[in-house]
Amino acid sequence: MLGTQWIVKTLKEKGITTVFGYPGGQIMPLYDALYDGGIEHVLCRHEQGAAMAAIGYARATGKIGVCIATSGPGATNIITGLADALIDSVPVIAITGQVPTTLIGTDAFQEVDVLGLSLACTKHSYLIDDATQLPNTLQEAFNLANSGRPGPILIDIPKDIQLAEHDYQTYLTPTTIKTPSDNAQLYPISSDEITLAKQMICQAKKPMLYIGGGVGLSNAIAEMREFMNLTQIPSVSTLKGLGVADLNNPYYLGLIGMHGAKAANLAVQECDLLIALGVRFDDRVTGKLNEFAKHAKVIHIDIDQSEINKLRQSHLGLQGDIKHVLPMLHQTVSIKDWHERIKQLKAQHPTRYDHPGEAIYAPALLKRISERRPVNSVITTDVGQHQMWTAQHMSFNHPQNFITSSGLGTMGFGLPAAIGAQMSRPEDMVICVSGDGSFMMNVQELTTIKRKKLPVKIVLIDNQRLGMVRQWQELFFNERYSETNLSDNPDFLMLAKAFDIPGQMISKKAEIEPALDNLFNSSSAYLLHVCIDELENVWPLVPPGAANENMLDKSNKE
Amino acid sequence: MNQLATHQFTIKANDKLGSLERILRVVRHRGAHIQQMQMQSIDNHLFILNLTFTTERALSSLQSQIGKLEDVIAIE
Numbered sequence: 043m044l045g046t047q048w049i050v051k052t053l054k055e056k057g058i059t060t061v062f063g064y065p066g067g068q069i070m071p072l073y074d075a076l077y078d079g080g081i082e083h084v085l086c087r088h089e090q091g092a093a094m095a096a097i098g099y100a101r102a103t104g105k106i107g108v109c110i111a112t113s114g115p116g117a118t119n120i121i122t123g124l125a126d127a128l129i130d131s132v133p134v135i136a137i138t139g140q141v142p143t144t145l146i147g148t149d150a151f152q153e154v155d156v157l158g159l160s161l162a163c164t165k166h167s168y169l170i171d172d173a174t175q176l177p178n179t180l181q182e183a184f185n186l187a188n189s190g191r192p193g194p195i196l197i198d199i200p201k202d203i204q205l206a207e208h209d210y211q212t213y214l215t216p217t218t219i220k221t222p223s224d225n226a227q228l229y230p231i232s233s234d235e236i237t238l239a240k241q242m243i244c245q246a247k248k249p250m251l252y253i254g255g256g257v258g259l260s261n262a263i264a265e266m267r268e269f270m271n272l273t274q275i276p277s278v279s280t281l282k283g284l285g286v287a288d289l290n291n292p293y294y295l296g297l298i299g300m301h302g303a304k305a306a307n308l309a310v311q312e313c314d315l316l317i318a319l320g321v322r323f324d325d326r327v328t329g330k331l332n333e334f335a336k337h338a339k340v341i342h343i344d345i346d347q348s349e350i351n352k353l354r355q356s357h358l359g360l361q362g363d364i365k366h367v368l369p370m371l372h373q374t375v376s377i378k379d380w381h382e383r384i385k386q387l388k389a390q391h392p393t394r395y396d397h398p399g400e401a402i403y404a405p406a407l408l409k410r411i412s413e414r415r416p417v418n419s420v421i422t423t424d425v426g427q428h429q430m431w432t433a434q435h436m437s438f439n440h441p442q443n444f445i446t447s448s449g450l451g452t453m454g455f456g457l458p459a460a461i462g463a464q465m466s467r468p469e470d471m472v473i474c475v476s477g478d479g480s481f482m483m484n485v486q487e488l489t490t491i492k493r494k495k496l497p498v499k500i501v502l503i504d505n506q507r508l509g510m511v512r513q514w515q516e517l518f519f520n521e522r523y524s525e526t527n528l529s530d531n532p533d534f535l536m537l538a539k540a541f542d543i544p545g546q547m548i549s550k551k552a553e554i555e556p557a558l559d560n561l562f563n564s565s566s567a568y569l570l571h572v573c574i575d576e577l578e579n580v581w582p583l584v585p586p587g588a589a590n591e592n593m594l595d596k597s598n599k600e
Numbered sequence: 601m602n603q604l605a606t607h608q609f610t611i612k613a614n615d616k617l618g619s620l621e622r623i624l625r626v627v628r629h630r631g632a633h634i635q636q637m638q639m640q641s642i643d644n645h646l647f648i649l650n651l652t653f654t655t656e657r658a659l660s661s662l663q664s665q666i667g668k669l670e671d672v673i674a675i676e
Contacts, residue, residue: 157618161625166670169617186670348664 045176045203046075048210049137052180053081058108060084060099060465062092066112067152069139071204073110084465084494087486089116091458093123094484096134098462101445102420102472104261106133106187107462113139114152117198118159122452125163127194129449130282131259133187134194136164142202143171156198165193173206177214190228191346192259225363229345236370239341239358243373246315248380249275250335252298255282255448256320256344258441262365266319269368270294273375275317276384278306280327281448283320285438293384299327300584301430305387307590310335312383318342319364323353324449333589343367393435400550401575404428404503405435407554411473411501412436414558419471420445420463424456424480427509430580432475454483457500461487464496471499471562478504478531488541491567499561500545500569502534505576513579518586538569545569604654606635611649611666612674615641619671623649630665631657646673 043051049072053061060082065073076083086092089111096107111120117138127134141150160167166186168179176199183195243249257266267288270277276293279286287294295306307329310316316338321327328334331353342349342356343364350359360367397403408431415421421436423429423446438444445463447455460474481502491498505512508526515523538545545568548557561570582595613619620639627634632655641647655662667675 158621161618161622162629167618171617346668348661348668350664351658352661 043207043210044071044075045173045199045206045208045210046072047079048176049180049199049204050075050079050081052177053108054079056106056184058106061108061110062086062095062099062462063110064089064092064112064116066116066139068113068141068201069110069116069137069204071201072137072139072199084461084490086458086461087489088484089119090122090454091461091484091487091490093120093134093136094126094452094455094458095462095465095487095490096136097123097127097130097132097455098422098445098459099466100132100134100462101459102442102463103466104442105466106135106184108135108137110137111139112152113141113156114154116152117156118154121159121163122450124160124194124196126447126450126452126455128163128165130447131192131255132194133192135183135187136194136196138196138198139204140169140198140200143200144202146200156196160196160198163194164196165191167196167198169198170200170203173203173208174213176203177210181214190225191256225345226366229362231360231362231367231370235358235360239360239371240373242315242339242341242358243273243275243317243371243375246339246375247377248313248383249315249317249375249377250310250313250338251275251277252280252310252316252318252321253277253283253286254280254319254321255441257283257286257364260320260345260364262368263440265365265368269372272372274381275375275377276309276380278302278310280321280324281433281446282441284433285441285444289437289439293381295384295388297433299324299590300329301434301580301582302590303393303434304391304582304593304595305384307584307593308391309384309387311589311591313338316340318344318356319368320344322349322449328353329584329588329590400552402549402551402554402572404431404572404574404578406551407572408432408435408475410554410558414562415473416471418443419473420460420467422446422456422459422463422472422474424474424476424483425451425453426477426480427505427513427578427580428475428477428480428503430510431503434580453480456480457484457487458490460498460500461490461494461496464498465494471497473499473501475501475503477509478502478506478528478534479508481534482531485537488538488543491543492541496567497565498567499564500538500567501561502569502571503574504531504534504571505574505578506531507576509576510580512576516579517583534569534571543567543569545571547571547573549573604656606652606654607659609651609653609663609666610676611651611672613647613649613669614671614673615645615647616671619669620647620649622669623666623672626665626669627651627653627662630662631655632662
């Protein structure tokens with residue numbers, strides 16, 4: 043059997059039915075094996091698109107996403123996707139072709155040191171220099187991608203290794219790498235630690251749950267909601283934690299951080315116990331770090347030991363799988379006054395959608411999309427103002443239904459991520475909310491939508507500006523609008539039409555409902571091009587370097 | 601100007617392609633400056649790396665960042 047045939051066999055055994063990629067010289071043997079190998083290959087039109095589609099596939103399902111690229115520029119083009127997957131803890135396996143082993147290090151055509159490039163943007167990576175390593179390396183890669191804290195794994199495979207003939211089965215040995223089902227044994231929590239945590243929760247007068255992406259990754263949605271329901275401890279969420287909380291919980295305050303809800307930020311600043319679950323204390327969440335929840339003791343639960351005490355010293359750090367730890371922490375609390383304060387904060391800082399004039403107000407539009415879309419639809423976004431408006435004004439019932447580039451903030455993410463999500467969940471509606479800056483960064487993937495006849499819906503919020511940067515230039519750079527005017531954008535409807543994607547443009551409030559009828563009733567892909575005022579900003583906002591209680595909103599920025 | 605104290609780690613790791621580079625990259629990226637290092641390969645399967653370095657950041661944080669690398673067996 044050829045090495046490439048073993049790769050395809052392994053992918054199928056691991057349940058991989060779909061891969062994303064782009065062929066090229068040094069990966070041609072693998073593409074030959076894929077030709078009739080029984081795995082669906084999605085040809086993206088740029089390797090970056092393939093990597094981000096694999097991320098979308100993984101994030102929409104929890105399965106491992108696989109992307110494939112050739113050596114040299116093919117491999118360099120997936121680097122951004124791997125970096126995105128690393129910081130957002132997404133299980134992705136990237137397979138790259140490499141020049142033959144005898145040519146490595148000779149500056150051969152399309153040769154680059156892929157293993158070297160991968161070091162900073164993968165959980166682990168391999169260069170296979172001996173064909174007999176192939177079976178165990180592939181097994182390890184699959185186990186690693188989804189074990190502990192998930193992340194991207196790269197396997198660089200020289201062309202001669204791909205073509206090497208062996209009885210590969212004979213080289214396969216039992217792996218010692220653990221899988222997610224081993225987490226309870228791998229990360230045991232002592233009874234003393236549980237007792238201490240429960241004491242801290244019991245003694246707190248103002249406890250707060252700080253919910254991060256790790257809760258969803260731990261598949262602990264049900265455990266989290268049960269804990270919230272039983273304890274009625276108030277809660278806030280990071281961008282990646284959106285979708286975890288039961289939206290009907292009266293003490294859930296929503297998004298925290300730079301563009302979080304004011305009530306959420308103020309409540310965290312007042313709390314006396316912060317229970318941090320699968321979070322990184324990211325600077326976009328904490329604002330000025332040493333003023334973040336400065337009155338609070340911290341219990342930090344995370345499967346990754348290196349996150350505990352990395353930025354905020356915890357009073358109790360528990361390395362463990364949240365799914366297993368949380369049920370052990372059920373504790374009755376008496377926090378009636380705190381509940382009243384939470385209600386007061388929510389009442390004092392409601393979300394407002396009143397907006398003068400005929401022009402479309404993006405937050406109100408997104409709220410309507412949220413209300414009208416099918417309940418299990420997937421929303422992907424790009425990065426910028428539209429991303430924050432989506433996080434603020436749309437509601438999510440599961441983190442797999444909101445796929446956004448959180449840690450890396452990768453413009454160009456939304457469209458390929460939507461392709462991956464749609465491939466993994468063909469029965470569900472997938473809506474990509476994008477901005478005119480981000481959309482152009484991977485616009486070539488419209489061809490992939492056409493090729494696979496995917497019914498992805500695109501809502502393009504167009505202010506003819508690089509909106510978030512423009513906003514910061516207005517607020518913090520004396521209105522010096524350096525290179526943020528995108529008024530030379532193409533005609534987006536004509537562009538979509540070139541890919542056989544229908545659509546319409548709207549610019550007035552009165553056009554919203556009929557346009558959403560068209561969007562949701564379309565059986566094919568559809569582009570809703572939404573023109574908005576370039577001066578609209580995302581509010582509220584914690585200015586850079588400020589503490590979260592010093593949020594600005596539209597009324598107090600002047 | 602205060603001189604930073606030096607610290608030492610002894611790291612035992614699998615001697616695989618890229619594993620030494622991966623450790624050194626983490627050391628640099630997480631804010632430590634190597635003063636001295638010695639690496640000894642053991643039967644081409646393992647290596648012991650002795651690092652002497654300075655850092656303004658918490659040692660425990662660097663230790664856990666290195667310790668979670670797949671090829672690292674022990675760090676002390």
